[in-house]
Amino acid sequence: MKILDIVHQFNDGRTHISRGICRVRYFVGPAGTVVLLTDLGDKNDGQSVTNAVEVIIKSLLDQGYIISPATFIEHYERSDWASDSFDKVTLAPHAEWEKLSRSRVMEMIGDEDGELSDRSATNPRIVSQADRLLFRHDPFIGSRYPESNEVTKRRLEIIENMISKTSVDALVQSGSGEQELQRLLKTDLSIFGEAYAKPDDEYICFSEFPLADGFVDFVVFTGRSRMDIILIEVKGAEFNLLNANHYKAEPPRVLRRLQHLREWSHE
Structure with a gap:
C-alpha cells in the first residue's frame, strides 16, 4: 500500500544549499517499509539520485518522512517503462547498490504495477510540485538569461x-x-x-x-x-x-x- 508520494527537496551534499529534487514513494508491503527514490532527470537541478542518495536518505529520516527500518530503492525511468532500472541501496556505512528486477520490486511494494508504469514526467501533480520547487530555487528557470535594461530597451526599439x-x-x-x-x-x-x-x-x-x-x-x-x-x-x-x-x-x-x-x- 502506498503511504506517500511527493517531490522531495534535498541539499546538494557539498554546500548544503537546497538544490536537488527527486520523487519519493513510500510503500508498506510484504517486505515492510519500501521507499522508491525516482530520479527526475531534467527536472532535477541538483545531483543525480545516485550521487546524492546518502544525502537524500538522511534528509528523509531527519525530516520524519520515513521511519527506520526501511528498504531504499533507487529508480531511473526510461522511455519504455519495461526498461526502468532499480537498485537496492544499503548504507553500510557507505552506499552499496544491488540490482533488482522489476518483478522483484513489484513483490516488495505489494504488486502495485500501476505505480511502476506511472511516468513522473506525465504525472500532472508531480510535474506541478517539481516546477514549484524549481521556481523557488531559480525564478528565471526556463527563461533566457536575465538581460540588462539597456539590452531590453534596444530589443524593443x-x-x-x-x-x-x-x-x-x-x-x-x-x-x-x-x-x-x-x-x-x-x-x-x-x-x-x-x-x-x-x-x-x-x-x-x-x-x-x-x-x-x-x-x-x-x-x-x-x-x-x-x-x-x-x-x-x-x-x-x-x-x-x-x-x-x-x-x-x-x-x-x-x-x-x-x-x-x-x-x-x-x-
Missing part, C-alpha cells in the same frame, strides 16, 4: 522599427531599382539577422562593409563555437543574373564581386 517582408516584396514586384531597395533595407538591418542569424538574435550586421578593394552591400556575423559570415549583394528588381545574350555569362560587375570574394577568402 528594433522590434518597433522593423520593416515588413511585404514592404520589401512590394518594391521588388513594382520593379524598384537597386538604390531604392538598399535605401529601405538600410533602415532595418535586423531583417538580415532574422533571416540568417543562428542562434536567433545573436548577430552583428553592417551595410557597405569594406571587402578587398571594394565593399559588399551587407554582411552578417553570427554563430557561437564558430563565426559564420554571410555576405549579401542587393540588385534591382530588373537585374539579370546572366547577360541577356547567347553566351549567358555573368555580367562584369558580378565577376568583379566574385573575384573580391576569392581574394578575401585567401587572405
Whole structure:
C-alpha cells in the first residue's frame, strides 16, 4: 500500500544549499517499509539520485518522512517503462547498490504495477510540485538569461522599427531599382539577422562593409563555437543574373564581386 508520494527537496551534499529534487514513494508491503527514490532527470537541478542518495536518505529520516527500518530503492525511468532500472541501496556505512528486477520490486511494494508504469514526467501533480520547487530555487528557470535594461530597451526599439517582408516584396514586384531597395533595407538591418542569424538574435550586421578593394552591400556575423559570415549583394528588381545574350555569362560587375570574394577568402 502506498503511504506517500511527493517531490522531495534535498541539499546538494557539498554546500548544503537546497538544490536537488527527486520523487519519493513510500510503500508498506510484504517486505515492510519500501521507499522508491525516482530520479527526475531534467527536472532535477541538483545531483543525480545516485550521487546524492546518502544525502537524500538522511534528509528523509531527519525530516520524519520515513521511519527506520526501511528498504531504499533507487529508480531511473526510461522511455519504455519495461526498461526502468532499480537498485537496492544499503548504507553500510557507505552506499552499496544491488540490482533488482522489476518483478522483484513489484513483490516488495505489494504488486502495485500501476505505480511502476506511472511516468513522473506525465504525472500532472508531480510535474506541478517539481516546477514549484524549481521556481523557488531559480525564478528565471526556463527563461533566457536575465538581460540588462539597456539590452531590453534596444530589443524593443528594433522590434518597433522593423520593416515588413511585404514592404520589401512590394518594391521588388513594382520593379524598384537597386538604390531604392538598399535605401529601405538600410533602415532595418535586423531583417538580415532574422533571416540568417543562428542562434536567433545573436548577430552583428553592417551595410557597405569594406571587402578587398571594394565593399559588399551587407554582411552578417553570427554563430557561437564558430563565426559564420554571410555576405549579401542587393540588385534591382530588373537585374539579370546572366547577360541577356547567347553566351549567358555573368555580367562584369558580378565577376568583379566574385573575384573580391576569392581574394578575401585567401587572405
